[in-house]
Amino acid sequence: MKTKLLGVDTGGTFTDFVCISEEGLRVHKVLSTPEAPQDAILLGIDKMQLTSDMADGDLIIVHGTTVATNATLEGKGVRTVYITNRGLKDVLKIGRQTRNQLYNLKPVVTPDRFDSELMLEVSARVDANGREISDFGADELTTLKSRVKQLGAQSVAINLLFSFLSSKHEEQLEDLFMGDYFVSRSSSILPEYREYERGITTWLNAWIGPIISDYMKSLINEVAPTPLAMIQSSGLTIDASQAANRAVNLLLSGPAGGLAAAQHLGKHLQKRNLITFDMGGTSTDVALIEERFKLTNNGHVGGYPVGVPMADIHTIGAGGGSIAYVDEGGLLQVGPQSAGANPGPACYGQGGTKATVTDANLILGRLGPNPTLAGDLKLDQRKAESAMQEIADQTGSNIQEAAEGIIRLANEHMSQALRVISIHRGHDPRQFTLICFGGAGGLHLCDLAESLEMQSAVVPIHAGVLSALGMLTTKPGRELVKTYQHLLMKVDDEMLSRLFADMESQALDELAKENVSRTLQIRSLDLRYQGQTYTINIAYDDDRSACEARFHEAHEQQYGHRLELPVELVNYRMHIEAEQDDVMLPPWQTLEISKQTEYDEAGMQLISRPGLRVGQRFQGPALVIENHATTYIKEGWHVTVDEIGNLLLSQVAGS
Numbered sequence: 001m002k003t004k005l006l007g008v009d010t011g012g013t014f015t016d017f018v019c020i021s022e023e024g025l026r027v028h029k030v031l032s033t034p035e036a037p038q039d040a041i042l043l044g045i046d047k048m049q050l051t052s053d054m055a056d057g058d059l060i061i062v063h064g065t066t067v068a069t070n071a072t073l074e075g076k077g078v079r080t081v082y083i084t085n086r087g088l089k090d091v092l093k094i095g096r097q098t099r100n101q102l103y104n105l106k107p108v109v110t111p112d113r114f115d116s117e118l119m120l121e122v123s124a125r126v127d128a129n130g131r132e133i134s135d136f137g138a139d140e141l142t143t144l145k146s147r148v149k150q151l152g153a154q155s156v157a158i159n160l161l162f163s164f165l166s167s168k169h170e171e172q173l174e175d176l177f178m179g180d181y182f183v184s185r186s187s188s189i190l191p192e193y194r195e196y197e198r199g200i201t202t203w204l205n206a207w208i209g210p211i212i213s214d215y216m217k218s219l220i221n222e223v224a225p226t227p228l229a230m231i232q233s234s235g236l237t238i239d240a241s242q243a244a245n246r247a248v249n250l251l252l253s254g255p256a257g258g259l260a261a262a263q264h265l266g267k268h269l270q271k272r273n274l275i276t277f278d279m280g281g282t283s284t285d286v287a288l289i290e291e292r293f294k295l296t297n298n299g300h301v302g303g304y305p306v307g308v309p310m311a312d313i314h315t316i317g318a319g320g321g322s323i324a325y326v327d328e329g330g331l332l333q334v335g336p337q338s339a340g341a342n343p344g345p346a347c348y349g350q351g352g353t354k355a356t357v358t359d360a361n362l363i364l365g366r367l368g369p370n371p372t373l374a375g376d377l378k379l380d381q382r383k384a385e386s387a388m389q390e391i392a393d394q395t396g397s398n399i400q401e402a403a404e405g406i407i408r409l410a411n412e413h414m415s416q417a418l419r420v421i422s423i424h425r426g427h428d429p430r431q432f433t434l435i436c437f438g439g440a441g442g443l444h445l446c447d448l449a450e451s452l453e454m455q456s457a458v459v460p461i462h463a464g465v466l467s468a469l470g471m472l473t474t475k476p477g478r479e480l481v482k483t484y485q486h487l488l489m490k491v492d493d494e495m496l497s498r499l500f501a502d503m504e505s506q507a508l509d510e511l512a513k514e515n516v517s518r519t520l521q522i523r524s525l526d527l528r529y530q531g532q533t534y535t536i537n538i539a540y541d542d543d544r545s546a547c548e549a550r551f552h553e554a555h556e557q558q559y560g561h562r563l564e565l566p567v568e569l570v571n572y573r574m575h576i577e578a579e580q581d582d583v584m585l586p587p588w589q590t591l592e593i594s595k596q597t598e599y600d601e602a603g604m605q606l607i608s609r610p611g612l613r614v615g616q617r618f619q620g621p622a623l624v625i626e627n628h629a630t631t632y633i634k635e636g637w638h639v640t641v642d643e644i645g646n647l648l649l650s651q652v653a654g655s
Contacts, residue, residue: 004053005583007471008041008063009254012070012340013281013321014439015040016465016628017048020472020583027465029439029628031342031377037067038219045223057225062471063240064231064254067215068208068247072302077207078154078182081118083144083173084199085161089119091196092203113207118151120144122160122173130165141176148177155182157206159199164191164483182210189248190307192297192571193483201307205248212247216240229476229514233310234295235260236477236577239514249308251301254467255285256311259293261470262435264582265460265646266291271433275422277414277448278467279438281321281358282338285313286417288427295479309479309573314421318413320358320440321345324406326394332402334409346387349380355391357410359384360403361443366632368606368625411444415451422452426558429454437466442631445649446620450634459647464629476514477577478507481526488527488567493542499572507576518579526571527551529563535570609645616641619652 004021010032017028028048033039041063045051053059071077082092093114123140125133148156156177163170167187177183184206186198220228220240230243233252243250258278266274266289274289287293296312298305317336321344324334334357343351345358361367362384371379385399392402422429429452436445442459449457460466480503484491500523511519525547526535536558538551548567556562598606605622609631612624617640620633624647631647633639640648 004050004059005472006045006048006050006059006061007257007468008044008061009257009465009468009471010037010040010063010065010067011254011280011282011467012066012338013319013344015044016468017044018462018465018468018472019048019050025462027462027468027628029465034070037065037215038222041219042222054223054226057227059223059226060229061223061226062229062231062237062474063219064257064467064471065215065250066254068212068250068253069301071208071211072204072251072304075113075302076211077113077204078210079118079152080155080157080203080207081120081148081151081153082114082157082159082199082203082206083120083122084159085125086121086123088161088195089116089121092119092199095196095200118153120147122169124160124169124172126160126162126166126169128162128165130162132166132168136169136172141172145176148181153181154210155184155206157199157203158183158185159195159202160186161195163187164193164198167191182206182213184209184245189246191482192307193485194307197305197307200304201248204304204306205246209245209247212250213244216244231257231260231471231474232479233299233308234477234479235263235293235311235474236479237471237474238476238478242510242513248306249310251306252299252310252313255287255313255315257467257470257474258285258437259287259289259311259313259470260474261437261460261466262287263289263291263293264470264473265435265458267582268644269433269458269642269646269648273432274435275418275429275432275454276435276437277418277441279414279436279441279444280319281344281439282317282319282340283315283336284318284414284417284438285315286414286421287311287313288421288425288432297481309481312421314417316413316417318357318410318417319438320356320361322357322410323354324356324360324391324402324409325354326391330394332391332395332405332409334406335413345384347379347381347384348377349383353387355384355387355402355406357406357440359387360406360410361440363388363399363403364407365604366443366623367630368623371630407444407447411447411451414444415448418448418452433458435460437463439464439629442624442629444632446632446634446637449649449651455651457649459624459631459649461645462628463631464626472583475578475580476511476516477519477575478510479573479575480507481571481573483571484569486569487530488525488544488548488569491544491569493544496540496544496572497542500574503572503574504576507574511576511578514578516578519576520579522575524573524575525569526573527567528570529555529565530568531565532568537573540572609647612641612645614641614643614645 007018009016019026124136170185186202228240229237232249235256262276278285294312295309321338322335323337345356346352434457523540528535552562609626619638621635622633624631
């Protein structure tokens with residue numbers, strides 16, 4: 001293929017690149033530039049000598065970004081007016097009256113983003129059946145537009161009651177402000193019941209939307225005429241020009257790429273059940289895959305509930321850059337504070353003075369001799385030891401013991417996260433395979449597998465940049481949802497077919513703009529027992545009775561019982577993606593290396609991953625070293641190299 005495919009994953013510490021072309025597969029890393037993320041992208045393209053391909057339009061870029069996430073977490077949204085029905089302007093401020101820190105006597109006070117002055121009300125309203133109760137007043141729209149201008153708003157969020165049944169009033173408001181402001185209406189962003197969750201998602205989209213829009217426009221111009229697609233939180237891609245208006249769909253853009261890669265890998269390995277953990281410089285993301293990775297519409301980002309479908313990922317503040325410290329009680333702690341990309345861990349030699357997980361791994365000899373990161377960043381052992389000495393002095397230990405304590409504590413944090421998405425949800429991790437990725441994932445893989453009594457694990461090819469690689473395995477598509485509340489058995493299959501047909505038409509219109517002609521569709525229903533609050537998503541294949549039976553089974557598996565109550569349909573959903581061939585990874589090419597295995601001073605095997613042969617086997621303890629990641633193989637584990645270069649790990653019997 002003449003056209004080259006480039007996956008770009010912008011993380012908090014590094015920006016990763018994976019390029020597939022006729023010449024094979026190439027990878028690269030550069031330090032991220034948080035203030036201007038496009039700078040790191042252009043630098044990486046230049047370093048990979050792809051600038052001319054980009055200028056000629058012989059490059060296709062699929063990008064995952066943290067811009068939306070960072071803007072949300074850092075509270076850097078724009079001045080946003082929120083428009084709702086009369087009497088409901090305080091809904092976002094009141095929320096669900098839940099407290100995340102119920103027993104904390106000194107809870108963290110979160111900033112109130114919902115200025116009452118920016119919460120405006122209108123008289124138009126529809127009832128619970130979608131019938132109009134009242135329309136806008138004679139001069140109401142003119143007065144409203146004038147008020148928004150006086151407030152100096154940059155963005156407008158529109159959320160009216162029951163707009164998922166009738167969007168007429170929201171569309172009138174959208175027409176009123178379109179062209180002068182960034183406009184986000186709930187009937188387009190999230191046509192679901194629950195006015196608070198729908199409202200906060202719509203507001204969030206408007207709040208960060210102009211930032212994403214500016215970033216998209218800038219990046220599109222920088223890479224033109226090269227096509228640019230963005231990976232959504234659902235793991236499906238969307239053209240960058242369309243993504244600009246769907247900022248809220250990009251909140252888990254990068255992590256979704258890793259799950260897409262793991263899902264692709266599971267098909268290759270014929271392993272249906274996978275648990276993934278993505279350990280980067282700032283955080284660790286964990287997820288569970290049963291053939292396909294799971295989506296949730298109950299996600300949270302920065303404390304805000306986000307109702308759009310996104311990968312069901314559990315995130316903790318534990319990464320290579322997580323800072324170690326001794327608390328007021330004299331106990332060692334790790335994270336969630338991170339040294340980030342700048343100044344980074346002490347061993348980066350860029351001004352960081354605090355000991356981190358990366359410093360601990362370096363001191364324990366788990367990064368190999370003369371280690372470098374991001375291609376050319378040399379790590380400074382002495383500065384790591386100097387930072388670790390402070391921890392050792394405070395804990396009454398030596399440097400080695402302090403480093404071991406940091407690693408044990410970081411592992412425990414990640415182990416607890418893995419239990420949350422497996423054991424706590426009724427899954428036995430022993431029936432799953434653990435897959436690691438991220439630059440630091442391979443250093444902790446064996447410890448985490450042992451903590452959950454898992455017998456098998458995988459270190460994928462190019463695990464250090466797997467999210468970027470996963471972006472090349474994704475396909476254009478959409479996740480659509482709409483509320484339709486009725487007792488399931490009182491809705492005939494013909495009616496459901498018509499509802500899905502309308503949803504399909506909407507998706508196909510959007511995908512046609514991305515030159516998608518053939519699609520694969522998966523239909524599903526959100527069901528619950530009548531009177532319940534929460535739903536379970538069940539696959540739908542034009543048979544309501546079979547769907548109801550599967551719901552009863554799923555409810556019993558998840559909650560331990562079933563009820564003799566009518567089953568209620570709440571939402572119908574459609575997953576639709578382009579039907580196209582999967583990207584095939586090239587066979588593993590062994591590089592001729594003069595000395596493929598060496599030994600360090602402690603007798604540890606130092607194995608060059610580029611020099612490994614297909615079918616080669618070895619046992620731990622060993623360090624497998626490559627340009628962008630290092631894998632620590634503990635004693636008691638053996639490794640086999642498969643045909644595309646993945647490391648397949650299994651515990652030695654009796655170990």
